Amino acid sequence: MGQVAWKALFLSLFDYKTEKYVIAKNKKVGVLYRVVQLSILAYLVGWVFVVKKGYQDTDTSLQSSVITKLKGVAFTNTSELGERLWDVADYVIPPQGESVFFVMTNLIVTPNQRQSTCPESASIPDALCEKDTDCLEGEAVVAGNGVKTGRCLKDRGSTRGTCEILAWCPVEKRSKPKKPLLGSAENFTVYIKNSIRFPKFKFSKMNVLATDNESYLKTCRYSQEHPYCPIFVLGNIVRWAGGDFQEMASEGGVIGIQIEWNCDLDKAPSECNPHYSFSRLDNKSAETSISSGYNFRFAKYYRDVEGVDYRTLIKAYGIRFDVMVNGKAGKFNIIPTIINISSGLALMGAGAFFCDLVLLYLIKKSNFYRGKKYEEVKSSSRKSLSSPTLNGNQSPDQLGGL
């Protein structure tokens, strides 16, 4: 090829090639296609852009920090503990004010436990015995509190008893107050301080209202009317989660406090506000006793004058609150905008494909249109081009027109 040919080749690069279309003057398919186009457009504009904000880049990797602080005191007067006042340091576990905190509302106290021998609790099947050989020395009681010493302890005159065990003695007696000891925890308040950050957009915010009115933040309580007040009454939280406080206080339970940040950063920062929701996380509907409620045991250790350890065992029932933060921020970005528009256009192609099917195979004159749409060329006979198949009589050879 000479220089001229190369030049022609180069110039041909800038010829614009455009698909050749056949206009089928068929109003039915035409209307159908317009309907399909409008539907896709409506979907693209209405759903993808307006509802789903497809023109935004989103950040879901939220950085969050939660600080919680409880307030409230409760007074109890029981035969076991006498007059006693409970404050934050007594009933919040752990004390650090993290995002998961537990409020003790009911408890079984077993004071003055020491390492010694005593009869195992009679409510444990494995500890029941009739003679010493039922209590194999050194064997741990299954689901029990200690190791068997090999003796069977019986009340005078009875034939059955329980194994003697080496344990923290005396063992816990299995009965808890039916009425929760700290039922007044219903009025305690918790202050939840949550600061978040969307690293992709370098946007930070706090759930505490930026207000000059400091006393508002000390006296307000979260409610429908005060949706941005960060102080919550425990009783309300439980009620909103669909629970009954006194019942949960007695048996224990787990409440989830969801904080959701759904921010449109194309708007003003003040429009980006947390939304709170509350749910019960320990499945109450499950009626099996093994899965309801929430409790755990812990001990306070003491040492007497002779240097011997003893402890107070506490089986604590109460409500655990899990503060869970999640969020999403969106901001205009050209890339997702382009991607969404072009995927919409690709969808238009799918719509055209569907209408083609109707035009070519479902309407009366489909044979005729098939002939028009598909132009047969055969390299063997050069004349084929100037006379494309004019009649509509060619059903079989174009059936594969997909």
Add this chain to the structure above:
Amino acid sequence: MGQVAWKALFLSLFDYKTEKYVIAKNKKVGVLYRVVQLSILAYLVGWVFVVKKGYQDTDTSLQSSVITKLKGVAFTNTSELGERLWDVADYVIPPQGESVFFVMTNLIVTPNQRQSTCPESASIPDALCEKDTDCLEGEAVVAGNGVKTGRCLKDRGSTRGTCEILAWCPVEKRSKPKKPLLGSAENFTVYIKNSIRFPKFKFSKMNVLATDNESYLKTCRYSQEHPYCPIFVLGNIVRWAGGDFQEMASEGGVIGIQIEWNCDLDKAPSECNPHYSFSRLDNKSAETSISSGYNFRFAKYYRDVEGVDYRTLIKAYGIRFDVMVNGKAGKFNIIPTIINISSGLALMGAGAFFCDLVLLYLIKKSNFYRGKKYEEVKSSSRKSLSSPTLNGNQSPDQLGGL
């Protein structure tokens, strides 16, 4: 249809149908189209493939385990506590070395609290009284420490006093050392051990350098020069997060330590390294006193010789460190590669659509090209095909050519 017809139908399945194109020898639109094509190609290759690594399958569901261990001792000499040495077991709460840990740097100690009656702190508005009827018996002091006994305690000669309460007495006196007690915590070090796993790619790694030089790992300190040393000086962390250690130590605060793993698994595993960043999580800019700092109360319980409980209440100020790990790993995969290429091609279609608009409606000879692109067929008059509309005189009937 006979056997021949069926055979023809079957054969026609393997005819290749290709769109017919019209070559418009219009250099303006041609150049425009090439520019559009090149832009899309550049976007696809440059942004999607090189920057965003669109040829990779990604895994963002990181499994992470964090172990932290603090080292350091501080000596204090105060009138209240005397000479005292603080070690890890004293100032780290909780002691387990989890990803969230608190270093106590300042504290208000209220020793020897017992369950009894005493005057409420005068700084609590609800406890102020002038006569006994101001102190309703049995009512809890709002934001206070106990339950009112019904008596108003006044200093001799003064008309105002505070209600007597049943509480852990004496109540906390509200003043904390201005200078943080454990200011020397600035020099404490924390060793952060973080092992991660990307389950999708079965890839595990640790932030601890695989080195033979064991003493390096014992003596190094994280800094710009030692970006893979896992031992951090607390003072540096606070400084990098933009805080002042002594001030935070006095008031308390929350620091986030972000560990980011951004791994390209197509490269060698040694290229996959953590990147640390530090930020202050309790919003310092918020000037309201209710939302600054970080502190909590806890108590140590003792029992005296008579078996009566007493406690030491500690209001702890300090710095909470939240170690947050996130990460992303990518590895070549054919599926996202195909999807990205074909979405790029779909974008080309959108480009062609845009150039069509220019060709058919914006340039001078658009009428002519419209006539060429759209071939009108009418099933009623069979002759339409052999004489397509040759003149450019047909503006109205093709305007809907979208």
Add this chain to the structure above:
Amino acid sequence: MGQVAWKALFLSLFDYKTEKYVIAKNKKVGVLYRVVQLSILAYLVGWVFVVKKGYQDTDTSLQSSVITKLKGVAFTNTSELGERLWDVADYVIPPQGESVFFVMTNLIVTPNQRQSTCPESASIPDALCEKDTDCLEGEAVVAGNGVKTGRCLKDRGSTRGTCEILAWCPVEKRSKPKKPLLGSAENFTVYIKNSIRFPKFKFSKMNVLATDNESYLKTCRYSQEHPYCPIFVLGNIVRWAGGDFQEMASEGGVIGIQIEWNCDLDKAPSECNPHYSFSRLDNKSAETSISSGYNFRFAKYYRDVEGVDYRTLIKAYGIRFDVMVNGKAGKFNIIPTIINISSGLALMGAGAFFCDLVLLYLIKKSNFYRGKKYEEVKSSSRKSLSSPTLNGNQSPDQLGGL
């Protein structure tokens, strides 16, 4: 334009325009195209729809709540502690039953530490001295337990000694039992209660089997045969994670318990079940001593009759268990279905583009087909249309046919 023209324009909106195709009777390319189409269809149906369930909307933002409860007692008899029984309140830290819990299996106890002066441990390099000036008064021992008093304490007759320090004295002696003290923790069980919720689909479930047979839930143990029993034997967990319990019990370690919920909500809720997996999170392969094992120090504080504080320091070795829950739920939704289908169709376009390349540039008669596919129009010479370039002799000017 008159009224007629406007009407024609309006009507033309409902003409259907369809791409004109050229049928190339070339079986090779035809078969190739069918193969490409079938591959794409197989990929779309097989991979996207069947394997990846592309017709479903997914929710990965799981809300999860984990409650853990350990059971088991261990008996130890050592010269140091005497006969002692360990129960849940003794060995689980923290006691709350959260998703991260630690089981103490080995410990170094340093009882009766008091604030006073004593020689630093000889195993700390910085504390070694030959004369008093080696021990700078007031300086903290690097990686040590206290602050130097300025005296160098030597044994009678030796030239080297250790600095005297002000600390919690006596300091910890550095040796731990080789055989883990609570090796029998291997038989302890942990009951893991996990309730999850997919907020998008308002679907909740628990890992505890909804069974009438309550005793099953009290006696079952998780295994291959009982995949839905929520009670795990610690020894089994460690074995499944690839560890050796006795060795981990001695040195400490971290085990991850992954609970994965992969739910197809188009099926019955009973088909949505958790899948458990276990892995060792502290990288054992790293041989450096600084990064193996898991331990931490904590103290129990006591007060003697004179009101002086003393403490028992415990260096606890043991196994930390991290329960990590993740999940994904899918449910049929029309939007992702449409998106996936249309992206598949876009892929078909890419396939056609590829076959075009073959047809127009790679096969023998490509010149001929190129002439057929591209119809050259020149606005300057009106005659070009009726005689499209018929010969195959036009290679250069269509090379840019991409």
